[in-house]
Amino acid sequence: MSQTSDLTKVTAPKELSDQQCAAVLERLTCSLASFRNKAEMYSTAESWAAHDAPDSQTHIDFVASLDTWAQETLRDLWLACREPGEGRDPPTLDPYSDTSTSGLPPLPPQEQLIPLLNGVLLLHVTSGKEYSSRTRTFLFSIAQIDEESVVVTLKNPGRAVEEAEKKTNAVREEHSRRSAMMRYVGIGAGAVAGGVLIGITGGLAAPAIGAGVSSILGFMGVGGTAIGILATGLAGSSVVCAALFGAYGSKETARIITQYTRDVRDLAIKPVHAPRETMAVRLCVTGWLDTPEDVTEPWVVFRGDDTFALQWEIQALQDLSTALMTLVKAQAMQFLQGEIVKHTVLAALWRALSPTVWTKVTKLIDNPWVTAKNLAHRTGKVLGDLLASRVLGNRPITLIGYSLGSTVIFEALQHLASLPPAQTLGLVQDVYLFGSPIPTDRTLWAAARRVVSGRLVNGYGKNDYVLAVLARVSGMSWDVAGLTPVELQGVENVSCDEVDGHLKWRGMIGQCLAKCDAYGLDAAEVKKQLDNTLVNASGEMDVSQETEKAPWVGPGPY
Numbered sequence: 001m002s003q004t005s006d007l008t009k010v011t012a013p014k015e016l017s018d019q020q021c022a023a024v025l026e027r028l029t030c031s032l033a034s035f036r037n038k039a040e041m042y043s044t045a046e047s048w049a050a051h052d053a054p055d056s057q058t059h060i061d062f063v064a065s066l067d068t069w070a071q072e073t074l075r076d077l078w079l080a081c082r083e084p085g086e087g088r089d090p091p092t093l094d095p096y097s098d099t100s101t102s103g104l105p106p107l108p109p110q111e112q113l114i115p116l117l118n119g120v121l122l123l124h125v126t127s128g129k130e131y132s133s134r135t136r137t138f139l140f141s142i143a144q145i146d147e148e149s150v151v152v153t154l155k156n157p158g159r160a161v162e163e164a165e166k167k168t169n170a171v172r173e174e175h176s177r178r179s180a181m182m183r184y185v186g187i188g189a190g191a192v193a194g195g196v197l198i199g200i201t202g203g204l205a206a207p208a209i210g211a212g213v214s215s216i217l218g219f220m221g222v223g224g225t226a227i228g229i230l231a232t233g234l235a236g237s238s239v240v241c242a243a244l245f246g247a248y249g250s251k252e253t254a255r256i257i258t259q260y261t262r263d264v265r266d267l268a269i270k271p272v273h274a275p276r277e278t279m280a281v282r283l284c285v286t287g288w289l290d291t292p293e294d295v296t297e298p299w300v301v302f303r304g305d306d307t308f309a310l311q312w313e314i315q316a317l318q319d320l321s322t323a324l325m326t327l328v329k330a331q332a333m334q335f336l337q338g339e340i341v342k343h344t345v346l347a348a349l350w351r352a353l354s355p356t357v358w359t360k361v362t363k364l365i366d367n368p369w370v371t372a373k374n375l376a377h378r379t380g381k382v383l384g385d386l387l388a389s390r391v392l393g394n395r396p397i398t399l400i401g402y403s404l405g406s407t408v409i410f411e412a413l414q415h416l417a418s419l420p421p422a423q424t425l426g427l428v429q430d431v432y433l434f435g436s437p438i439p440t441d442r443t444l445w446a447a448a449r450r451v452v453s454g455r456l457v458n459g460y461g462k463n464d465y466v467l468a469v470l471a472r473v474s475g476m477s478w479d480v481a482g483l484t485p486v487e488l489q490g491v492e493n494v495s496c497d498e499v500d501g502h503l504k505w506r507g508m509i510g511q512c513l514a515k516c517d518a519y520g521l522d523a524a525e526v527k528k529q530l531d532n533t534l535v536n537a538s539g540e541m542d543v544s545q546e547t548e549k550a551p552w553v554g555p556g557p558y
Contacts, residue, residue: 009149012080012116016108022084023105024116025091028077028142030104033097035138036070039453040095042490046417046446049488062421062450067093069134069425073124080119110143117145121279122153129243130394131279132426137396137454147279154237154244155277245277246393264379266314269391272299272307280396280429282307282520285383287403287435287505288324288372289317294506299400301510301529304520308392312379312408316372320404323368324503328466330360362473369470373437376404380411387412387427388419396429396453400513402505403467406436406482410448417447428452430519434459434496434512435467435482435505437474442488445481449490457492457516460484466502492516507533 012021043062046052052059070093078090085091107113117139125131139145272284284299284307296309387397401409409431416424431452438444449456458481461467471480485493496512499505505512510526 007153009115009146010118010122010153012082012119013112016112016116018082018084020105020108021081021116024107024113025077025081025084027101027104027107029074029091029093029097030099030101031142032070032074032077032138033093034099035134035141036066036093037095037099039066039134039450042446042449045489046443046450049442049446058421062425065422065425068422069132072128073120073135073138076120076123076127079123080116107142113143114146117143118149121145121147121150125150125154125244126237126240129240130426131244131396132453133396133429134426134453136280137429151277151279154241157237241277243394244279245395246390264312264375264382266312267379267382268311270296270309270311272296272302272309275306275308278305278395280305280398281392282398282400283310283392284308285310285312285399285401285405285408286317287401287405288321289314290321290506291318298402298506298509298529301513301522301525302520303522303525305398306392310379310383310405310408313372313375316368316375317404320368320372323365324466327361327365327469328501328503361469365470366473369473372404373407373474376407377411380408381415383408384412384415384419388416388423390427397427398430398432398454398519399428400432400518402434402436402459402509403482403502404437406433407438409433410436410438410444413448413451414444416451424451426453430454430457432457432459432513432516432518433481434509435461435464435499435502436480437467437470438481440479440481440484440486442486445486445488445491449488455492456490457494457518458486459494459496459512459516461496461499463497463500464502465500470502504533 016024040063043059043066047056047059050056071090074093075090078084083090121131121135121139124135269283282299282302282305284302286294286298286309289295292314295311295314299307299309399409399412401407410433413428413431416427428451431448432455436458445456460482462483464483467480467482471483485491494512494516496508496515499508499512507529510521510529514521514523514526
């Protein structure tokens with residue numbers, strides 16, 4: 001998107017008539033009502049899954065917060081569409097608002113629609129000093145908005161005013177030239193523009209910015225209420241930026257994280273790429289570590305939004321990695337890998353195994369896995385607190401993890417679900433979980449679904465025999481999200497059958513994210529990651545097909 005901005009990129013273009021703006025508002029109001037109702041449906045599903053009354057306090061509080069957000073969003077839409085309507089008041093939204101767009105005029109072309117939606121975003125962040133994940137999810141469901149123009153406008157409002165002035169002056173001069181020609185031939189001309197531009201120089205002070213915003217937006221037909229909000233917001237844009245982008249790397253961030261090191265011995269947030277202060281942010285969580293570099297290395301497949309990785313319990317995750325490598329090379333596991341293709345149901349495979357197999361496998365993995373799993377649950381609660389504290393700013397966050405990294409994220413979502421809905425409504429946008437050693441319990445997933453404003457994706461590999469063994473060792477049921485779909489409306493289940501062993505998630509995470517159509521992937525980095533995985537095949541991929549099956553065959557306890 002654009003590297004520079006001006007106010008013409010964040011307001012409805014003059015080419016859109018008032019009637020067209022009113023039609024846009026009508027259509028987007030229906031879309032917003034549908035979006036709101038779906039979110040309420042997920043909250044209702046949570047109540048049913050937990051066997052709570054539909055009018056439980058959590059549900060009531062969530063709907064109240066949701067309605068507040070929806071009405072504020074509708075107000076911003078109305079302002080961006082030049083405040084249509086006789087009453088000059090924004091329309092209202094409720095559970096019974098019309099959601100059908102049948103018969104309504106189509107939306108204008110993207111080059112006209114995107115500046116209008118950029119204006120909605122600018123109104124949203126300048127008035128509330130935050131960027132709700134629900135606002136981002138809703139706006140991106142309409143069009144690919146230009147967030148970079150909004151960022152540049154916020155960071156340098158004076159330059160945005162100057163650039164807009166150049167364009168509007170050019171329009172005014174063209175109108176003046178035409179008017180002179182018409183007067184020359186004896187044709188009268190009325191007023192050419194609704195608004196008078198003032199001269200603006202570089203290095204604008206806050207009052208000059210406010211005045212410049214007012215005159216330019218007035219020329220473009222923006223209503224008085226919107227002008228007031230934007231003029232005030234841009235004049236104090238440094239405050240807005242501080243709230244949006246947080247204080248990564250500051251003493252305050254370090255202080256917040258240090259508060260939790262009593263519960264988790266090793267915890268840090270590491271940048272995957274140099275932060276650029278984008279409108280949204282990602283946080284990625286690795287499931288085990290071959291080396292400390294694996295905290296960030298799997299996630300270089302992302303570009304665009306600021307991307308960070310959670311460093312947690314390095315020593316325990318390295319111990320787990322060593323144990324997993326030993327496990328997959330063990331003769332017992334070689335036998336399991338060979339047998340798994342013969343059994344379409346994992347439970348049938350386990351019934352065929354002797355107790356000797358389980359004894360050998362358990363000795364190899366039990367302690368490192370259980371230790372790391374317990375630490376993952378503890379870290380997840382800490383992460384939930386950090387997210388609720390907006391440690392990465394008041395902007396939407398997307399969470400991605402695999403293996404025990406998924407456990408950390410899922411535990412964080414459970415913690416967020418336990419907090420007042422008003423505190424968490426607009427925090428988490430999308431969540432991608434892969435190879436998750438998490439139960440498919442509908443109650444837990446419904447709670448997570450309510451907290452997430454956008455996509456909740458479960459990437460599973462039904463042939464991940466290592467995860468099946470780990471689940472068995474942990475005493476979990478066969479219904480593990482990393483092995484099977486989660487049967488709940490609103491959860492997207494994506495089969496990743498190419499991952500036939502748990503250690504493959506590390507090198508195939510980019511490919512699996514691409515399969516999910518995850519936003520912001522760098523195709524070249526995804527290919528590079530996959531190529532490196534094939535070249536540097538791990539022990540799990542190279543396990544010998546030579547096995548001594550006889551000692552392991554025989555009926556075993558189910």
